[in-house]
Amino acid sequence: MELALALEKLVNEKLHSLHDVATRCNDPHLTDFIESEFLEEQVEAINKISKYVAQLRRVGKGHGVWHFDQMLLEEEA
Template sequence: MALAKQNFSTNAEEAINQQIEVEQTASQTYQAIAAWFARDNVALPGLAAFFQKQSQEESKHAQLLINYQNMRGGRVILNNVPQPETEWTSAKNAVESSLELEKAVNKSLLNLTSLAEDQNDHQLGNFLKQIFLVEQVQSIEELAKMVTQLNRVGGDGLGLHLWDQELLKNGKIAV
């Protein structure tokens, strides 16, 4: 048993490993979406850059969980990440898929937080609340606004091009 392990259940350890996989899956999915937007027949560089950044953020989350698992005396077990989709029908479809993914990641984090609370693991609960949960709500809101704006500008054409150029210029959506 690890010397640092205290009030850290096997269930919490396993759930953190599952959350690491969820974060890595999200990272790879966003990488695939970024690559799709960068293709010559899609050519939306603002969305490509946005999702590249999202991929890096999810990868950072996985690393934070790996570091936390080690700090608490747990064992990190990395599982194979499922291959993400590589095709979307439109920019809106890709962003809607991302919104659903963020909601799934949030649900997984909420389940992990509930487990921590059920096990009286205040350190894990506080870590998740301070580092992950607020950011998840912000990501969900940002993607929801992007879907709304994509509905407004239309599925393709000049409106989408101008919206994407604004995203590329500012690195975030206009609110």
């Protein structure tokens, strides 16, 4: 989960860099596309995974991780 969080943060950083380039090049269509299609989703994903990481740190190893896995399986169903 920590690696997934790091990846989401990296993707978010790269999207912001792309947004900055589009702004400098005066491309409002690309900036709007990035904002509407990607940035909000990235923030939500980072928030969700951050919460998972915090929960996993609290539950520790063993039964807590198993219980967490069961919770994730129920969310998918």
